[in-house]
Amino acid sequence: MIKESGTWNIAMYIWDENQTEACLQLNGAETYVNWVDASGSNQSTLYHFPTQNECMVCHQSSSTMSPIGPSIRNLNRDVQRNGSTLNQLDHLQALGVLGGANANQEAQIPDYKDVSVALADRGRAYLDMNCAHCHNPSGWDIPAGKDFDFRYEPAFDQTGIESGKDRILTLVQDGEMPFIGVTLSDEIGIALLAEYLQSL
């Protein structure tokens, strides 16, 4: 993703087997990938490189292309820089990369795997990261996005989680949500969502 004249441009390049050359591929592609997981088991899946249109499904905000990860709530955390612990928002502002954010007043998304964090916050963090890029008021609103706002910041009663909790869990357990991009089940995430939603 490159921002030029105020607009984000996207393009996907796929590296060759030798990792020496990457070629533009706008129509998507598929390839088998193999790896050894944390428990030492062999895993493989058919990985799908998104098409240009699929990029837009997840990355749109009010119908224009937009980054997802570098949100204030994600960046607002402590990092190690030059041997000391700093708030990342403060650090980026000191570098002149970012302006106008007061770390103390901004939301701070927790690590959903951190069991010392309250279950409700971990559940909300997981829904934010995995679902909110479509299910938010300026996301992909065809046809159901407007029912939910899974971003971390809104008050709980604005999210639709309470009334949707059974559907949310069923669709995630059945691998039907997220709507695209699912090739493997996220067992840790599904277990967290089950615990969170059943606690409501």
Ligand code: HEC
């Ligand atoms: C299924 C949803 C989905 C699709 C399709 C998708 N992305 Fe993303 N993308 C994400 C999410 C979610 C993140 C944020 C990940 C994070 O914060 O760790 C992300 C992150 C990125 C980033 C890092 C900057 C950022 O926005 O956080 C780039 C660059 C990117 N995607 C490019 C693309 C391109 C190019 C395509 C199409 C070839 C594409 N993505 C398709 C969901 C998607």
Ligand code: HEC
């Ligand atoms: C790539 C965009 C996208 C992502 C990411 C996504 N969804 Fe969806 N979601 C949709 C679309 C589109 C529909 C409507 C699907 C349909 O009607 O067949 C939908 C429908 C739903 C519904 C049913 C709504 C209804 O009215 O019946 C629930 C519940 C849901 N999503 C939950 C989730 C959860 C939980 C996640 C994250 C784990 C998630 N979604 C991630 C696009 C997305």
